[in-house]
Amino acid sequence: MEKLDLRSRVERSVSRRTFIKGVVATGATVSAGAYVLRSSGASTASAQGAVERLVTLRVNGQDRRVDVMKQETLAMTLRYKLGLTGTKIGCDRADCGACTVLVDGVPKYSCSLLTHQVRGAEVTTIEGLANGDELHPVQQAVVDEAGFQCAFCAPGFIMAMVGTIQESPSLTRDEMAHALSGNLCRCADYPKILNSAMRAAEYMRSTTA
């Protein structure tokens, strides 16, 4: 009965905003989901939040000059300003790890870093690993194990592997699983991804030995 009462209250006067307020008041959260992103071309300085500033980023060993909004995330800058679409956006909320890149060698979710935060840092993306056609040892290990299925998570996983193995080249399989647990694979190809990571560590050890 209480449910019906509540509904009749809604019927009296409801707008999008009052509804959302009602939802928030009941303890629920509403995801605004407003991405920030600009395409090239027309200027929309009048649009709220669209003011840009020219900065220099160091990405994959190159200095890149780019206009960046103050609230722009690194994932958006990489994908939509620098054309580096290898970095994937799976959730945009630090849930899935598909957007993992290296910042000064440390795996980070690029959806949850502001681009302005990485000025002066060395950013490495999936495009920065191979040397021409010569694959990075971690990539070669993935090929040799036929790792990944749909592979939308692959760039993020591989960046996490590179960062992890560079820091700790001799992890056990369990330790590797912990190190990579910030990345989701919905195909759940986890055993084969771990096989790839363990082989990658082996290749990296022999490359540096």
Add this chain to the structure above:
Amino acid sequence: MADFKLIGQSFAPQDLVAKITGRAKYAEDFRAEGMLFTKLLSSPMPHCRVRSIDYSAALELEGVVAVLTPDEVPQEEHPFEPALTNEPVYEGEPILAVAAVDEVTAANAIELIRVDYEPLPFVLNPLDSLRPGGPDANTGGNVYNGREITTLKWDQSVFDGVGPDQMPIGPGTEEDQWEYGDLEAGFANADLVIEETLYCQSVSHHPMEPRTSMAYWQNGKLYMHGSAQSTAQARRAIADRVGVELDDVFFIAEYCGGGFGSKIRGSVLEVIPALLSRKAGRPVMMRITRAEETMMGRARPGMLGHARLGMRRDGRITALDLFLVQDNGPYSRQGDSSTSGDVSALGYTPEAMRASTVSVLTNTPPRAAQRGPGGVQIVSMLAPVVSRAARQLGVDPLQVHLVNAPNHETEFGRGPYPITSAYVTEALTQCGELFNWSERRQRSGQRNGSKVRGVGMALSPYYGGTSGWDGLVVIRPDGKLYIHQGVGNLGTHSVVDTAKAAAEALDFPWENTEVVWGHSSRHLPHSSSQSGSQTTHAHTRANWVVGEFAKTLLQELAALELGGSSSAYQVSGGRVFGPGGSLTFAQAAERAIARGGKFDGHELPEDINDMTRTSATALAGQGLVAAAKDNLPHTARTYSFVVSMIELDLDLETGMHEILNVTSVADCGTVLNPRSLIAQGNGGVIQGIGIAQSFKWAIDPTWGVHLSKRIEATKPPTMLDIPTELIFAAVDLPDPQNPVGSKGIGEPPVGAGAGALVCAIEDAMGGQHPSHQPLTPDKILSIVENDCLPCGRLETHV
């Protein structure tokens, strides 16, 4: 069975390097000059009518180029889903779309739109809609009867006297009831009759890649970059939805970042960027946020139900009476509940069985087939009932499965339907040996501090393949064999693995083979979607058939060119050779072009599909072109099977469990690619474990709004929720109705993993379990403490 050179070997698919270097382009990775971005105005409540809408301020915002309203998209007859609507039937359903120069502008424009909504009654739990006077999810009714929507309310007497945790059993819809055998005699002959309330939750597909698409028009033709489980089928669906001719649609989907059934023919939402782009006269990309993906991105229908099962002392199931109420979501009818009956009839071969189901509309996110649709729900709900009956009769669960196992002669269910093959006894035996069932089973119930050992198993049958599709290959003057595939590239590797059948039939070296897929302008044949575990069976058949046909053409060509009878010529190693000498494939391609006619695609078989004919005609004259329809006999239903066994420790203090071993064995016919099979199998088993242990939705019961719009909030399995190594093997015995012996494998592992996990937890709890998935620690603890569950057994979306 012939000795194969390619079938049965592990290969890394050709597209892998592109995927791991960032060069593979998924839908959101494409750009077009002047591309606009889209934001959606979507319903803030689960069911309402838009009384009025004022978007004039949005249109005036600088940078806004076009607004698309429901009046401008095809309004399908219910139950089919429109891309935009004035009567949303679930929270988050798109009402209006804005295209602007960037997403900030589009989002700001959405905020300027004024909408007057009239809230309508809504329903979240199907049982609420079946009560006398209960709300209907749609103004047209609340249940499906066949393809029709009608209204069904149960009499109050159905609910009277039924306890809060008991399933009320009212009439199902007429078309969804069947039975065979003498049910009452079956129960009378049983040594034990057991009854249980059943519940399996709805879960989102949540592929890693949200359903983004980008569209533009050139000269009246639509170019669409999307994410789909089929190129051929998605293209047709887009043409229908947008309202243009098939030949006017170019669909580009080389890579698909996961679908699991949610992108079988692409997405209803692809209409939006296509029509916005036509209206704005510019390319339009529509990116979908994860929150939007949760709402619009499809989900598995949950089920409520009741099972009554009779078992003899030897483990034989004498009778099964199954009643299921399906949470259908707001749109098209889902086949899960119907499939559930078939899967239980095949997996347990009860002597008598009745199935009654009703599919109820609810104002929750739209449903679609999700990997193992119906199979996952019924196996995870019924396996623990079978396991409990076995426990009460003192029979080993493995023995129960062996006693009831289907075999090649089995005719099952309502048909009764014959099947092409069932190596289930072999799979059960092999899995028992690999897992060391009898030894591990001894540890069942052992205590170690607060932990108890549990050992469980489940058998999961699923439909394993269609037939009758087309194959298309070209041998070009470069000496290479080009195998055209209209299936999607979902990541299962089957787009490549099934192509091997054509190369195998021609005894051709794999390194000179090119698989052509993912772009309709590359001339693709009429192919199945990558769903329902069809592809492996369907396209090894189609590719074998077209390979054999190409071989016949080569033999005839050689006889004409070199003399002698065509039957005296052999094809192997990229050559056709015989009494008059030999031709390389490169030479044969040139001679085929010179001769024309049936050799180079200018004359085509009568029975191929129009899509294949168009593609083959476009390729005509480019080499030896062979197109053929799979007319091989397919006289029975094809099913695959997976058995999973799980050992775990359940901590009775925390309600958490630690999985110690997962071993699974498949009967999926001949193995095509062992490494890919293991990956597919284990991935499916892990997805199933996730559904049983944590994956779920939460919807506010008062307002009908979703509370779990992030992946994290739905709790899919991570690397730490499963052992770091799992065992997956196959009996690897050929199916007689497939030329290479293969059957599908995508679906059945999911049900096996889910069922085995539920049974292992139930085993650790001494035969009790909450019958309400997922088996989260709070539910486990409430049983352990003999307390009431944190939610009602029939409460949905909690």
